[in-house]
Amino acid sequence: MSGVGYPMALATRKPPHSTQMNTTALQGIKVLDLSRVLAGPWASQMLGDLGADVVKVERPGAGDDTRAWGPPWVPLADGSPSKQAAYFQCANRNKRSVAIDLASPEGQAQVRALAAEADVVLENFKVGGLKGYGLDYDSLKAVNPRLIYCSITGFGQTGPYAPRAGYDFLIQGMGGLMSLTGRADGEDGAGPQKVGVALVDIMTGLYATIGVLAALQHRHTSGEGQHIDLALLDVQVATLANQAANFLTSGKAPQRMGNAHPNIVPYQDFPTADGDMILAVGNDGQFAKLCAVAGHAEWATDERFATNPARVANRVVLIPLLRQATVMKTTTEWMALLEPAGVPCGPINRLGEVFADPQVIARGMKLAMPHPAFGSVPLVANPIRLSASPVQYRQAPAQLGEHTAEVLRDWLGQGR
Template sequence: MNVPLTDIKVLDLSRIYAAPFGSMILGDLGADVIRIESPEGTDSMRDWAPFVDNESTYYFTANRNKRSVTLDLKTNEGKEIFLKLVEKADVVLENFKTGTLDRFGIGYKDLEKVNPAIILCSVTGYGQTGPYREEPGFDPVIQAIGGLMDITGKRDDEPTRVGVPVVDMFSSLYVAVSILAAIRQRDQGGEGQHIDISLLDVQMSSLANIASIYLMRNEVTTRIGNQHNSVVPYQVFQCSDRPMMIAVGNDAQFFKLCDLLHHPEWKSDERYQTNGARVANREDMTEKIQEIFITKSADEWFELLSSYGIPSGPVNNVEQAFNHPQVQAREMVQEISHPTLGKVRLVRNPIRFSKTPLTIHKHPPLLGEHTDIFLQEELGLSLQDIERLRSEGVI
């Protein structure tokens, strides 16, 4: 069975995380994703600790289902080879600083000349326009500039970045979605085009209700820890053994919680009867609930809350999360073979197709692992040609 994108070829010049995670999604969906790297290696994520036998665990998170080809785009012959590859490609993905591809002579206008149907997706910190367009952009910096850090953390503590690179990940989702949309438009009789993805744009679009509160009410939301700015109770409570998150999203669920906690009188108390009243009396409300939650374990509370239809869950560490029965039932971990590490375990793509299931069919590639066979198959180069290019530092 073919997965959806088996006829799509992606030349992936991107590095680190924001764009490679997006091309990995395309690879999961069946696209032939070819990482184009310098012979010296241009992806510093290969060098990020921790390692397993000199292989970066960080690199493994964004580079499955791809091939790796080395090519020095700064050389004339390297550029010529790349443009020949573009002739047969559908997509070029890159996340160099704004203007870098133009300086190399492989910007969108150059690519369009050799393949009018080509789709170029450029991912930068601040986009192709604006006063910050040439500034480097990294996830934690964008979290800071884009307002995310200021609303994350406890009220009296310092602003806190999210524990994983969420701006990079959100941007990668937009990379995949925008490329698929551009392919769809092109296949309906349109043309190729240049996609401009900015990490800061993505972060601003991801402020969700926080943005809406500001834009519609001119209110600046402050960080409030694990509580919700406008819903109570919607936060972490400490149980006898570990923390527990509950999300009481409406008054009906709150009335169920009152019954569960054996406080039916709260349902008619003006201080708690509506969500607005509970927000106004947040400290009093949460203090009373906390006194009760500390009397049982998180698992005990989960069983009770679940029986009442109230969303909740213990705060798990990573090991507990992977051992969660639902995670295991969904088979979110897949074991694959790797040329130097033997068997490795990776997190699967969360998309579930009923007729074309997705799998991890290629390990995260070693640097230049597929160079020789790729150049032979794509450009018909002989082994002698390949050895000459290697000796000259082109590949």
């Protein structure tokens, strides 16, 4: 790993897992990132956080689409607005940006040369989109047989939908997530809802990271590279988790239940005297403690509520009873009573409250990285804690083409 030109720019408030150690988990691994928007960049950022040398190839003059997905815009050091959206910041640290025109023969030759030096290529073009440029897996495998080439698409490399473009919102609908999300039929505001973040893209980025790490280990033992075919729809279906298991076991499609849980009761939001709180009661012992704190110990021995299966069967009776009790105290008062009793509970925080939470602060989940144009940029830390090869924060999200000459020198020896 060259590391030339990487300033060791750490957080102004350094998270406990961010250090300037010389050894990182993926030190020496070179990643050529041809992806844009979120799923691919999320994976390459994860690999960069773990120590890989990630080179992000962007369109000259425009760059990754998300650079323009504002407002809000990242302010320049003097406080004036820049032309870089906050969205771009979330998935592009620990990368060097090169501006290369893939539509030109010269640009294609440069990318092929970079791929010949790379361990991993990430791309999220439409199926067959890179073949005309000679940058598809088969073409690059011919110049680098050890290459791990990860393709991220909406629907995969095979199947009747393979040629289609795929977007997170579309996949949340097609993959069943929206059928499970939202208020129940008959309630005010009922109807399918998407999740408030692009969760399918995020999960696909994480699966891509896992696939790349597995392929690197396989290459370590076999010497062989391989192609990873990853589809957003596959990921969405795979992560239906217990809801898919419920359906496949019973043949009955789960219904939207708002914040309620299909298998556990009480496990949802409840009103308080000044707002709302969450109760996440996972077993009968916790339910008994909840009943005692609420002043209704008799509920824990009531045959309708004594066991979780009974509570699931009788939720329409139990939930109104609990709501009548929870509105009698404030959220803070309930927290003070329930937490010492061992009843899982919590507030429903806005983001300002999230980043002011003492636990979030103690874990260093908010950080700032120095930036040559912006002064510093606020970012969310990586949650992985590795004791021997911790995450490092070396490079703030780069300006478009900031490292073109540097990378061509480091990887290809040009300009020396």
